[in-house]
Amino acid sequence: MTADHILQTRGVSHELGAYVVAAAFARGGATCAFALGDGTLHLAPRQGGTWRAVAVHDGAALALAPDAGPAGYVCGGDDGTFRRAGETVTDIAGFGMKWVEHVASFADGKTRLLACAVGRQIHLFDGDGSKLKTLDHPSSVTGLAFDTKGKRIAAAHYNGASLWFVAAKTDSPRRLEWKGSHTGIALSPDGENVVTAMQENALHGWRLTDGQHMRMTGYPGKTRALSFSRTGKWLASSGADAIVLWPFFGGGPMGKAPTELAGGDGVLCTLVACHPQQDAVAAGFADGLVVLADIAAARILPVCGPGRGPVSALAWSADGAQLAFGTETGFAALVDFSKQQQQATSP
Amino acid sequence: MADATGGKVPVTVLTGYLGAGKTTLLNRILSEQHGRRYAVVINEFGELGVDNDLVVDTDEEVFEMNNGCVCCTVRGDLIRIVGGLMKRRDRFDGIIIETTGLANPAPVAQTFFVDDTVRARTRLDAIITVVDARHLPQRLADSPEAADQIAFADVIVLNKTDLVTPEELAAVASSVRQRNALAKIHYAKHADVPIAALLGQGAFDLDRVLADHPGFLDDDSHAHNDDVRSVSFELASPIDPERFNAWIGALLAERGPDLLRTKGILAFAGEDLRFAFQAVHMITDGGFIGPWKPGEARTSRLVFIGRNLNRPQLRRGFESCQAA
Numbered sequence: 068m069t070a071d072h073i074l075q076t077r078g079v080s081h082e083l084g085a086y087v088v089a090a091a092f093a094r095g096g097a098t099c100a101f102a103l104g105d106g107t108l109h110l111a112p113r114q115g116g117t118w119r120a121v122a123v124h125d126g127a128a129l130a131l132a133p134d135a136g137p138a139g140y141v142c143g144g145d146d147g148t149f150r151r152a153g154e155t156v157t158d159i160a161g162f163g164m165k166w167v168e169h170v171a172s173f174a175d176g177k178t179r180l181l182a183c184a185v186g187r188q189i190h191l192f193d194g195d196g197s198k199l200k201t202l203d204h205p206s207s208v209t210g211l212a213f214d215t216k217g218k219r220i221a222a223a224h225y226n227g228a229s230l231w232f233v234a235a236k237t238d239s240p241r242r243l244e245w246k247g248s249h250t251g252i253a254l255s256p257d258g259e260n261v262v263t264a265m266q267e268n269a270l271h272g273w274r275l276t277d278g279q280h281m282r283m284t285g286y287p288g289k290t291r292a293l294s295f296s297r298t299g300k301w302l303a304s305s306g307a308d309a310i311v312l313w314p315f316f317g318g319g320p321m322g323k324a325p326t327e328l329a330g331g332d333g334v335l336c337t338l339v340a341c342h343p344q345q346d347a348v349a350a351g352f353a354d355g356l357v358v359l360a361d362i363a364a365a366r367i368l369p370v371c372g373p374g375r376g377p378v379s380a381l382a383w384s385a386d387g388a389q390l391a392f393g394t395e396t397g398f399a400a401l402v403d404f405s406k407q408q409q410q411a412t413s414p
Numbered sequence: 415m416a417d418a419t420g421g422k423v424p425v426t427v428l429t430g431y432l433g434a435g436k437t438t439l440l441n442r443i444l445s446e447q448h449g450r451r452y453a454v455v456i457n458e459f460g461e462l463g464v465d466n467d468l469v470v471d472t473d474e475e476v477f478e479m480n481n482g483c484v485c486c487t488v489r490g491d492l493i494r495i496v497g498g499l500m501k502r503r504d505r506f507d508g509i510i511i512e513t514t515g516l517a518n519p520a521p522v523a524q525t526f527f528v529d530d531t532v533r534a535r536t537r538l539d540a541i542i543t544v545v546d547a548r549h550l551p552q553r554l555a556d557s558p559e560a561a562d563q564i565a566f567a568d569v570i571v572l573n574k575t576d577l578v579t580p581e582e583l584a585a586v587a588s589s590v591r592q593r594n595a596l597a598k599i600h601y602a603k604h605a606d607v608p609i610a611a612l613l614g615q616g617a618f619d620l621d622r623v624l625a626d627h628p629g630f631l632d633d634d635s636h637a638h639n640d641d642v643r644s645v646s647f648e649l650a651s652p653i654d655p656e657r658f659n660a661w662i663g664a665l666l667a668e669r670g671p672d673l674l675r676t677k678g679i680l681a682f683a684g685e686d687l688r689f690a691f692q693a694v695h696m697i698t699d700g701g702f703i704g705p706w707k708p709g710e711a712r713t714s715r716l717v718f719i720g721r722n723l724n725r726p727q728l729r730r731g732f733e734s735c736q737a738a
Contacts, residue, residue: 086501104501127501145470145498164471166498186473206475207491225477225490247480248490266490266529267480288530 070356070372073402078371080400081118083109087393088128090380093153094174095137099391100152101380101399102128102142108152111401113389123152130170135179135194143167149183151196159183159196169210173217180217180233184208189222191233202231202238210252210263223252223263228273230261243273245280253293253302255315262302264290270304270313272320281320283313287335292381294341294348301326301362303339303348310336310350310360328360329367337378344387351378357392359404370402422537423499424508426613427522429563430544431553432515435573439544439605439612440464440512446609453499453506455492457514468506470495474514476521479528485671485695487521488528496532508613509536516559519543519566520674523694526618540615543567543597544605547586548577554589561642564590565674565719566694567597568617576603594719595644596677620690620701642674645725646717647732652683653714654737661731662691662698670696672723678716681706683737691716 074080086104092113093100101109106124108131124144132141139153147162149170162185169184179194189202189211202222210223213233222229225248229240243261249271251264262272262281268289272281283304290306295315302313302320309330313320329336329350338351346362354373360366376396383390393399430436444452444466453468472491479486492511499509513522519541526538543563546553553560564570570590575583583601590599600607658680666673676693687702706712716732 086503088501104503127498129498129501145502164469166470166495168494168498207473207494209490209494225475246478248477266477266488266493 070369073369074371074400077404078400078402079111079115080398081109083107083120083393083397083399085397086127086395087380087397087399089131090382090391090393090399091131091133091140092382092384092389092391093138093140094133094135094385096384096386097138098153099382099384099389099401100131100140101391101393102131102140103397104128106144106146108140108142109399110153111391111399113384113401121152121156123150123156124148129166129168130183132170132172132181135172135174135181141170141172141181141183143170143183147185149185149190157196159192160190160198162186169208171211171213171220173213175217178217180213182211182213182220184211184222187224189220189231191220199233200238202229202240204229209248209250212252212254214254214258215256216258219254219258221252221254221261223249225249228252228261228263230275241275245271245273247271250289251291251293253295255295255302256297256299260299260315262293264293264304264306268306270302279321283320283325285325286311292338292340294339296341296346296348296362297343298346301341301346301348303341303350305336305339305350308333308335310339310348312348312362326362326365328362328365329358334373338381338392340381340383340390342387343383343385349381349383349390349392351381351392351394353377355394355398357381357390359390371400422535423503423506424539424614425526425536426508426510426539426615427519427541428510428512428544429517429519429522429541429566430515430571431546431549431557431560431563433549434515434544434546435571435602435605436512436515436544437464439542439571439573439607440510442605442607443510443609443612448609448613450507450613451505453509455495455509455511457512464512470499474517485520486524486528486697488525489521492522492525493529493532496536500535508539516557518559518562520562520695523566524697527694527697527699538618539613540568540617541566542569542571542612544571544573545586545590547572547574547583550586550589561593562674564593564597565642565644567594568615569612570594570597570599571602571605571607571612572599573602573605575601593642593644595646596717596719618692620692620699620703642719642721643723644717644719645723645728646715647729649714649732649736650711652685652712652737653680653735655680655682655689657737658682658735661735662693665728665731666693666696666698669720669722673718673720675719676717678714680714680716681712 126146130143173180181192206225227244248266249263268286270283286306292305309327312326335353355375357371359368375398376394380393388405475491678691680689691700
């Protein structure tokens with residue numbers, strides 16, 4: 068079995084001709100999308116069929132998230148726009164020459180939220196795209212995440228992170244301080260831990276219940292992706308030549324060594340994405356390799372072999388049945404792991 | 415040496431005090447028909463509009479690295495912008511970064527040495543400083559940034575020469591040279607310098623370090639200790655690499671904040687290749703470059719640009735690096 072076996076038997080792929088910036092699945096589950104450095108969004112029907120390109124940004128797309136509604140997506144670009152894209156493209160907000168570097172969305176039964184980060188500000192919108200509020204930070208926002216209940220939004224910036232209550236009448240954040248440049252952020256599923264990636268090839272964490280600091284070091288490169296497992300037991304991270312998983316149980320991660328998976332060949336892991344249902348993690352590497360790792364069993368399943376450019380986009384569908392990934396050189400693929408659909412997804 | 419850059423995007427940094435003619439020069443570069451496309455990074459306090467397809471407006475965000483290097487500051491906004499621009503790499507051939515008039519150039523330069531992702535995709539081509547010939551003496555008197563900008567420059571555009579007398583111009587040129595013995599100086603009236611003299615300089619390439627400076631003059635006769643100036647040394651006998659590393663490492667660790675730029679070409683004992691060395695404050699870069707030419711004198715040369723330079727002490731230190 069070659070490293071491309073899963074891609075060949077269960078995948079659909081295309082060369083899209085531009086840097087794949089991000090991938091996402093629509094909340095309703097009908098499509099997945101790839102946002103590109105040429106400003107287009109490529110929509111791939113999950114049940115098979117033709118991929119369709121939509122022009123969204125006059126420049127590069129910089130960030131992508133599913134829309135808060137069942138269909139479509141929200142996109143940020145270096146043309147200064149925050150747009151809703153799907154069957155049609157509409158403006159949510161414009162910011163002149165400033166880049167819209169991060170976007171996020173949240174939806175459950177009653178709440179729908181959209182957010183984008185532009186310079187030092189987070190702009191928060193309801194599901195219809197009506198502006199709710201603007202949240203100011205001491206320096207540029209470098210990462211953005213809602214908690215799993217949509218109650219709080221967390222932002223990384225210089226010298227720490229800020230945690231805001233979305234519905235607060237008066238906006239004053241909980242400031243989490245740690246000197247240095249923080250470049251990405253994740254919130255644990257139980258909402259009790261905030262972890263940032265740092266310029267100095269390390270992670271920093273705060274346990275919100277008691278303010279305990281957590282330092283996670285030893286990375287040869289910068290961590291670009293942080294992903295908590297569904298249960299919150301593990302924090303997967305990129306930035307080493309393996310998938311680095313920190314244990315958030317049994318007193319960890321303090322004083323514990325991380326688990327390393329799929330390593331050993333000296334190639335940097337560029338992205339990780341934990342499976343939404345099980346204790347498994349997908350990872351992409353700088354040589355184009357994509358793998359799926361079972362954390363408990365430490366078993367590695369190759370999904371796509373090396374040679375198609377550094378992996379630059381990686382996302383799971385909410386049901387965990389499909390994985391989308393893309394590379395810096397424009398390769399994009401949608402792989403189906405569900406048992407019954409093997410036939411339907413062959414090209 | 416085009417291949418040696420490995421397809422990395424060349425970056426030109428444009429500095430200069432307010433009113434020196436920086437934006438005029440930038441617009442001149444952009445409007446000239448050179449067939450190359452530039453992504454231009456400007457700050458929001460820019461003096462004039464910039465007419466270009468790809469302009470990025472940024473807030474200069476300088477932060478300290480937690481790497482034990484007290485003077486190691488980098489531009490966080492540039493790290494993000496370079497990352498973003500790489501998503502549409504096919505749209506431009508180079509990047510030009512304009513700094514604010516009051517900016518210290520060190521954080522910009524250090525960003526290109528310190529950040530791995532930036533290093534992997536770009537190379538610092540040259541720092542160009544635009545100087546107003548008429549107002550320079552006043553600027554040097556009232557702002558340390560003006561001296562820093564000269565000290566960091568690989569290329570200096572001495573602008574507005576039509577507004578001074580030949581005597582004044584000679585004095586200004588001498589004052590610039592005293593602070594930076596290595597930079598190429600171009601005289602200009604309305605920032606009218608040939609683009610070829612500004613872009614594609616490879617000034618930070620190790621094999622270009624000192625290449626254009628067969629000899630240099632030191633004129634530190636009137637320098638005060640806190641003035642920026644440059645001092646240079648030559649040694650005819652070969653250098654012991656271990657002694658040099660120990661000395662320069664300790665020197666930069668101790669005096670890094672004062673040593674703005676250090677450049678050298680060294681003849682190591684028993685080595686036929688030239689060793690090129692350069693540093694921005696404490697951050698160093700070094701490697702072997704081409705061989706010494708047959709019959710060429712294997713003279714090691716070292717130049718320091720900075721403040722509070724103790725010439726005899728530096729000379730003794732450098733001399734102690736000679737192979738036994």
